[in-house]
Amino acid sequence: MGNDIFEDCSRRGCxxxxxxxxxxxxxxSEVRNHAPMxxxxxxxxxxxxxxxxxxxxRDNPSxxxxxxxxxxxxxxxNAFPCGR
Structure with a gap:
């Protein structure tokens, strides 16, 4: 889950x-034949x-x-939306 991954990534990156x-x-995206997320x-x-x-x-602990x-x-x- 995110909490465990967050601890690892915060310590040493991931x-x-x-x-x-x-x-x-x-x-x-390929399997669902959708545009990229x-x-x-x-x-x-x-x-x-x-x-x-x-x-x-870190910014979204909830x-x-x-x-x-x-x-x-x-x-x-959020960081790289398509179409912008």
Whole structure:
């Protein structure tokens, strides 16, 4: 859940996890034949994405008990909305 992931990411970052979540976001969009949930720039680094995800969880403690993958998708769609 988000609380456990937040503790780990806050301590040492979570660049490997964000790569897995990015793959998962792409897979969900493909399987559901939907537009991407977020338009993460190709030049965004793993560390940058980790920072964005961790900041989102830090700023939203009331929903941090939710599934970490969902929190990641929300954080990326807020940071990198498509069509802007």
């Amino acid at each position: 660049p490997e996890l964000v790569l897995a979540f990015n793959d998962m976001m792409g897979a969900v 977020a338009c993460v720039p190709k030049h965004a680094t793993r560390d940058q994405l980790s920072d964005i995800f961790t900041k989102y969880m 929903i941090r008990h939710r599934v970490a993958a969902l929190l990641y998708m929300i954080s990326m769609s």
